[in-house]
Amino acid sequence: MTTTPAPGLTAVLDTTRTLLEPALREAVATHLGPQMNRIARYHFGWSDAEGRPTGAWGGKMIRPNLALLSARAAGAEAEDGLPAAVAIELVHNFSLLHDDIMDGDETRRGRATAWTVFGVPGAVLAGDALVAAATCVLLAAPAAGARSATLAMTAATRRMIDGQAADSEFERREDVTLAECVRMAGDKTGALLGSACALGADLQGAERRLVERLEAFGEHIGLAFQLVDDLLGIWGESAQTGKQVGADLRVRKKSLPVVAALNAPGTDELRALYLRPEPLTEPDIRRVTTLVERAGGRDWAQNEADRQIAAAEECLTAVDLPDDVRRAFTEVAGFVVGRRL
């Protein structure tokens, strides 16, 4: 996994930022009414709670950068991928707005979440408005693949919603299988990243084979990201994750390494500890950490992350791409999985 930024990537992000920033701001200004506009601008970090411009340009813009690369993968200019880039970032931020409400999270990127500032109704509506804006931006794009791309993005959005719903259901179930958990992670995290990687090419009317390989690339990267995220949620240092050590275990998250361990043979002690209703003490959490590792949960997740990255690389090998586009895809993938962005 990449641990230091490659120079190429910084250049890619710098170039695309000058394209993305005005396009995204214009989409928000054009497609949202005054109340929704204010909440969206706050959520993106462009304005403070009173509506005053912050001069900031928020977010990591991973997905829109992948969408611009995707247009270039199909032989078009990065600019041609802008409707795809804007749409996918609007959908991503719809999911953040609603997730923060559902999880009761009070901060994001070091700022108060939108629902804490504007209330739950305002933040629900703002999320709804971003999805509608995304559909309008992409479907109205003057490009051969507008309909195909919009269908694909909407299908990915549905999978993301289903993944989110499955994730909450798992919290209340004791019998989650590893296959169910992998599928949930693919839906929740993989689907939208896969869509981001394919959307720019799809919009250009690129051949199905290229679109499908790019989508599979993104989906593998998404799964690898989720596996690494789950590993960090148990064994990560606070400095690296910004969370307390063992944070995911404390809330008894059914993360991928835990579910792998719970489904391994001879894990009665782990099941008894993790699935009991009483809160876990600090010694309990250390014991759970050991038991998950001993049952093979850590090894499985690390091997699976490597396998997903290898599968992602194979997707790129299978298609013709301009050299710099191939390199940039690989670098963005490295950053996503390495949690550097």
Place this chain on the structure above:
Amino acid sequence: MTTTPAPGLTAVLDTTRTLLEPALREAVATHLGPQMNRIARYHFGWSDAEGRPTGAWGGKMIRPNLALLSARAAGAEAEDGLPAAVAIELVHNFSLLHDDIMDGDETRRGRATAWTVFGVPGAVLAGDALVAAATCVLLAAPAAGARSATLAMTAATRRMIDGQAADSEFERREDVTLAECVRMAGDKTGALLGSACALGADLQGAERRLVERLEAFGEHIGLAFQLVDDLLGIWGESAQTGKQVGADLRVRKKSLPVVAALNAPGTDELRALYLRPEPLTEPDIRRVTTLVERAGGRDWAQNEADRQIAAAEECLTAVDLPDDVRRAFTEVAGFVVGRRL
């Protein structure tokens, strides 16, 4: 206004129910994951909270019936309008799911609302899933106007969201103008009804003039409906409205007759009473009712409703329609405005 059901309309609704019910059930089964499916089926009234079939067929299906008529207006069969009918009903129910959360409403159609049964996160996600399903159903329809119709429906959805946002903002403002209030009602209620009336024709690739007239027809009917609803919210009998007399005044709703009155000259007493922070007593509510009427709010709203109905009828006069379609549109309009459905 029609006060008894015309025989023609009942026939229309009976015929279309046999088309609509299986199509809507299939869309929910196909496009929603298992968790979302369960919540949607409960919300539609098809299942109880445990997922057991109720045998019921919920909802008034006004919008999908208008969408099927709209396909016939373009010379197609009602069946050809099914993707439009299903999509518009999914969008309508997305708005109900989210509105119930935002308004904190605990019952709908005599049953506990979805968020009270499945929690806020489940109901937020289920609403999100219905919008995505609606987009997929309409955009994937094998019809010349799939892209145009999906763009129109999404634009109407955005207006509905903006209208909802404006409505909540008005609760906190003292200076709402009548023009703003009419615009809000057009967005909140008119846009989706207008879309329903145009969507079936749009999907068939009908000429723009027909699509636009049908859309304007529905929007006028939507505004008339809102005006009548607001009149009933002040002067309606409980038996007719299912609400307490003066219900809208008690919560100080900035409804159309009230805003008309607040913006009339010489309404200092009304402004002082209605805009003060203290709760209104029963004698206060009776006094506000008198003052709104005296300031012309009731007359204005009644005249405006009549004007909107006349404008709606003109839209139908301006286009060529099969006789039975024209009659059915007029009858559905009468029911919507007469609050019979």
